[in-house]
Amino acid sequence: MINKIVSSLAAAVADVHDGATVMIGGFGTAGMPSELIDALIEQGARDLTIVNNNAGNGDTGLAALLKARRVRKIICSFPRQADSYVFDGLYRAGEIELEVVPQGNLACRIEAAGAGLGAIFTPTGYGTLLAEGKETREINGRHYVLEMPIHADFALIKAHKGDRWGNLVYRKTARNFGPIMARAAACTIAQVSEVVELGELDPEVVITPGIFVKRVVPLGGSTPTATA
Amino acid sequence: MINKIVSSLAAAVADVHDGATVMIGGFGTAGMPSELIDALIEQGARDLTIVNNNAGNGDTGLAALLKARRVRKIICSFPRQADSYVFDGLYRAGEIELEVVPQGNLACRIEAAGAGLGAIFTPTGYGTLLAEGKETREINGRHYVLEMPIHADFALIKAHKGDRWGNLVYRKTARNFGPIMARAAACTIAQVSEVVELGELDPEVVITPGIFVKRVVPLGGSTPTATA
Amino acid sequence: MKRLDRKQIAARVARDIPEGAYVNLGIGAPTLIANFLPKDREIFLHSENGLLGMGPAPAPGQEDPELINAGKQPVTLLTGGCYFHHGDSFAMMRGGHLDICVLGAFQVSASGDLANWHTGAPDAIPAVGGAMDLAIGAKQVFVMMDHQTKSGESKIVPVCTYPLTGIGCVNRIYTDLAVIDVTPQGLRVLEMVEGMTLDELRAISGVPLEMAA
Amino acid sequence: MKRLDRKQIAARVARDIPEGAYVNLGIGAPTLIANFLPKDREIFLHSENGLLGMGPAPAPGQEDPELINAGKQPVTLLTGGCYFHHGDSFAMMRGGHLDICVLGAFQVSASGDLANWHTGAPDAIPAVGGAMDLAIGAKQVFVMMDHQTKSGESKIVPVCTYPLTGIGCVNRIYTDLAVIDVTPQGLRVLEMVEGMTLDELRAISGVPLEMAA
Numbered sequence: 001m002i003n004k005i006v007s008s009l010a011a012a013v014a015d016v017h018d019g020a021t022v023m024i025g026g027f028g029t030a031g032m033p034s035e036l037i038d039a040l041i042e043q044g045a046r047d048l049t050i051v052n053n054n055a056g057n058g059d060t061g062l063a064a065l066l067k068a069r070r071v072r073k074i075i076c077s078f079p080r081q082a083d084s085y086v087f088d089g090l091y092r093a094g095e096i097e098l099e100v101v102p103q104g105n106l107a108c109r110i111e112a113a114g115a116g117l118g119a120i121f122t123p124t125g126y127g128t129l130l131a132e133g134k135e136t137r138e139i140n141g142r143h144y145v146l147e148m149p150i151h152a153d154f155a156l157i158k159a160h161k162g163d164r165w166g167n168l169v170y171r172k173t174a175r176n177f178g179p180i181m182a183r184a185a186a187c188t189i190a191q192v193s194e195v196v197e198l199g200e201l202d203p204e205v206v207i208t209p210g211i212f213v214k215r216v217v218p219l220g221g222s223t224p225t226a227t228a
Numbered sequence: 229m230i231n232k233i234v235s236s237l238a239a240a241v242a243d244v245h246d247g248a249t250v251m252i253g254g255f256g257t258a259g260m261p262s263e264l265i266d267a268l269i270e271q272g273a274r275d276l277t278i279v280n281n282n283a284g285n286g287d288t289g290l291a292a293l294l295k296a297r298r299v300r301k302i303i304c305s306f307p308r309q310a311d312s313y314v315f316d317g318l319y320r321a322g323e324i325e326l327e328v329v330p331q332g333n334l335a336c337r338i339e340a341a342g343a344g345l346g347a348i349f350t351p352t353g354y355g356t357l358l359a360e361g362k363e364t365r366e367i368n369g370r371h372y373v374l375e376m377p378i379h380a381d382f383a384l385i386k387a388h389k390g391d392r393w394g395n396l397v398y399r400k401t402a403r404n405f406g407p408i409m410a411r412a413a414a415c416t417i418a419q420v421s422e423v424v425e426l427g428e429l430d431p432e433v434v435i436t437p438g439i440f441v442k443r444v445v446p447l448g449g450s451t452p453t454a455t456a
Numbered sequence: 457m458k459r460l461d462r463k464q465i466a467a468r469v470a471r472d473i474p475e476g477a478y479v480n481l482g483i484g485a486p487t488l489i490a491n492f493l494p495k496d497r498e499i500f501l502h503s504e505n506g507l508l509g510m511g512p513a514p515a516p517g518q519e520d521p522e523l524i525n526a527g528k529q530p531v532t533l534l535t536g537g538c539y540f541h542h543g544d545s546f547a548m549m550r551g552g553h554l555d556i557c558v559l560g561a562f563q564v565s566a567s568g569d570l571a572n573w574h575t576g577a578p579d580a581i582p583a584v585g586g587a588m589d590l591a592i593g594a595k596q597v598f599v600m601m602d603h604q605t606k607s608g609e610s611k612i613v614p615v616c617t618y619p620l621t622g623i624g625c626v627n628r629i630y631t632d633l634a635v636i637d638v639t640p641q642g643l644r645v646l647e648m649v650e651g652m653t654l655d656e657l658r659a660i661s662g663v664p665l666e667m668a669a
Numbered sequence: 670m671k672r673l674d675r676k677q678i679a680a681r682v683a684r685d686i687p688e689g690a691y692v693n694l695g696i697g698a699p700t701l702i703a704n705f706l707p708k709d710r711e712i713f714l715h716s717e718n719g720l721l722g723m724g725p726a727p728a729p730g731q732e733d734p735e736l737i738n739a740g741k742q743p744v745t746l747l748t749g750g751c752y753f754h755h756g757d758s759f760a761m762m763r764g765g766h767l768d769i770c771v772l773g774a775f776q777v778s779a780s781g782d783l784a785n786w787h788t789g790a791p792d793a794i795p796a797v798g799g800a801m802d803l804a805i806g807a808k809q810v811f812v813m814m815d816h817q818t819k820s821g822e823s824k825i826v827p828v829c830t831y832p833l834t835g836i837g838c839v840n841r842i843y844t845d846l847a848v849i850d851v852t853p854q855g856l857r858v859l860e861m862v863e864g865m866t867l868d869e870l871r872a873i874s875g876v877p878l879e880m881a882a
Contacts, residue, residue, distance in 0.1 A: 031522070080580075098581075118351065124589045199748035400752055411553070
């Protein structure tokens with residue numbers, strides 16, 4: 001019997017190695033797998049390359065990982081936020097490397113990795129600072145920039161429900177990068193609010209099929225309680 | 229009020245022009261929008277370029293469109309089937325142009341069009357007859373072929389349920405090419421087994437958001453009745 | 457001559473958004489436009505973090521931290537709206553499926569180049585988000601901004617001096633003084649605020665302006 | 670020396686598919702393998718037309734024309750299986766997410782080139798389907814075929830004479846006579862049918878063969 005459920009956060013992230021590239025889901029705090037990040041801090045891996053849309057908020061989650069000096073480089077679209085002071089300090093001190101990628105290029109480079117494409121010509125960023133030094137091409141009268149896929153060793157994501165085969169569904173806009181990161185990493189680890197029995201997820205509505213997921217960690221009671 | 233529901237098949241396909249590129253959903257007969265194809269035959273547009281996985285089965289649906297001599301060229305992955313005699317005859321008589329594309333390249337070229345990419349490097353087909361004359365490149369030790377997006381003027385697809393905003397859900401493996409073709413065509417027309425009220429489709433499970441759909445044609449009673 | 461305030465500019469933009477349009481309102485001032493869309497028009501608001509059919513802010517106490525917009529503020533979903541992942545969301549943008557996006561700007565050039573993500577200051581931390589995708593993806597890109605900087609310089613310029621967001625991507629500019637189309641023949645003024653003359657507008661704008669035909 | 674029949678080859682391949690593997694069984698003979706997978710192993714069968722967790726053929730009368738496999742035959746879905754569109758399905762294949770695919774072949778070369786889609790006959794209508802995607806996508810590609818053609822020619826060849834499906838993509842070959850690994854050092858024989866010697870196998874194969882260490 002295949003059972004991808006891992007009850008311990010520590011066990012779920014135990015094999016993240018120094019120097020690993022780790023994708024972390026979430027857009028701001030929505031969909032951020034905070035408990036997995038805390039477990040990763042506890043675990044101690046360092047010299048990490050992190051792929052996330054942002055560069056951490058406040059002192060928790062991704063910001064706490066940065067503060068613990070575990071991150072060598074961050075690939076993101078929007079590091080500068082009102083409460084990104086941990087990142088800001090490290091960046092200004094020259095203690096973290098930053099690769100800023102337009103958000104849609106971040107998304108399609110992650111998608112390209114998951115789909116096995118070698119590279120893609122995207123129109124976004126053509127003629128801007130963020131395309132400097134990159135190959136460009138005019139195709140049917142439009143200009144494109146050649147962008148490379150972003151692969152990862154691990155993806156840490158947050159989903160709503162999961163089953164023992166690793167099938168996942170998400171909740172509202174917490175979905176964001178989860179499904180595409182799940183496909184781009186060699187080992188995808190999902191924290192879920194609820195583990196359900198096999199078959200409880202309607203086969204028409206599984207958003208991330210289990211083939212893309214290695215481990216599912218249940219976290220009772222972490223679903224936001226506000227109605228909407 | 230926005231209402232994309234069109235009650236007449238004839239009205240739904242009225243503006244398909246001679247020379248149009250038309251994507252047609254379906255894998256074999258599963259997901260093939262037979263009633264829309266019949267309406268297109270009745271409508272009379274000719275000199276069409278058709279994009280479909282196959283090249284018609286028996287005498288109905290896509291095969292009937294071919295038989296009516298409306299198709300100049302077909303782009304597909306698998307024209308030759310046990311019952312593809314209409315296509316076979318036209319092809320051997322030199323009366324139809326054929327572009328054979330590996331199925332996954334067909335899918336990702338359609339996806340690239342919908343996603344606004346200029347071109348993609350795909351590993352599929354490298355070193356084969358189907359990549360002859362195409363640009364290739366070695367990236368990180370692997371060989372890729374440069375493939376261009378496939379755009380269409382119209383997409384005719386079959387979905388299970390739809391609402392007046394054009395949101396769609398599909399049924400089982402009839403989903404196949406529907407969602408990706410819906411994104412790649414300037415005008416997507418979906419025949420559905422059932423029109424539902426706005427809000428009846430769970431926002432978490434809409435497979436094709438209405439932004440990709442121009443017209444929804446209800447066809448009462450066309451859901452397969454077999455259980456499964 | 458009376459300048460429009462931000463709300464008035466937002467209201468003016470809202471008038472040009474037709475029923476059935478798929479629209480992305482950029483972070484900042486453009487989000488105000490949502491308040492001025494006529495209630496009897498069905499308009500589909502897209503948020504790049506994965507929703508279509510975005511509704512107004514929730515009532516106090518009804519906020520859901522997992523239902524937010526691109527500015528990370530709590531929002532709601534209209535009946536008939538739906539959720540999707542970032543790949544699909546940016547495919548909507550990059551693939552030309554949005555009818556209109558409205559963005560703020562530091563500068564717009566006479567040929568429609570847009571600069572709105574980076575001041576170019578050497579110590580600034582670069583952060584682009586979805587601006588470049590919106591700039592090149594939507595069928596029509598509207599810019600909403602003050603006509604001049606606080607120090608009185610024109611924000612419509614012959615050539616942008618700030619780093620670009622996109623080349624030749626802006627279709628129309630809404631300012632506190634005028635509505636101006638970017639055309640292959642040059643900038644064309646559609647409207648000016650009451651009491652403003654074309655010569656006065658020309659005098660404070662750094663670029664050639666003609667009235668639209 | 671007793672050749673295996675198709676069912677016996679299928680049963681042999683089935684033995685090598687471990688629990689938890691994500692597997693695509695190609696159209697034709699490889700589909701027989703499903704019948705020999707041990708019931709106590711959870712193995713995930715993928716069908717390129719958009720399902721994962723494919724189950725056996727339905728009972729007569731229970732067929733659903735909208736639940737079919739890549740060969741367009743009616744199938745079922747296991748509890749825990751799911752549906753997806755063609756883009757996602759081929760991303761699974763091309764992206765290296767399948768552990769194993771098993772394909773039939775006209776020819777396999779000593780360096781693992783595969784020819785299985787086209788006889789090269791000038792009047793043949795070319796049709797490739799998903800064969801090229803499977804050939805290059807799965808982590809391991811197994812070929813299941815007769816060792817020789819009906820006229821006695823080896824289907825394992827120094828260089829394929831039929832048009833290629835993929836270059837250097839085959840990892841293991843299961844025939845009616847032997848199981849052979851394709852390695853960087855050359856072809857390595859893992860097993861032969863009872864009564865067969867390596868020299869006999871060499872005599873009818875067109876390529877150098879060594880026993881696996």
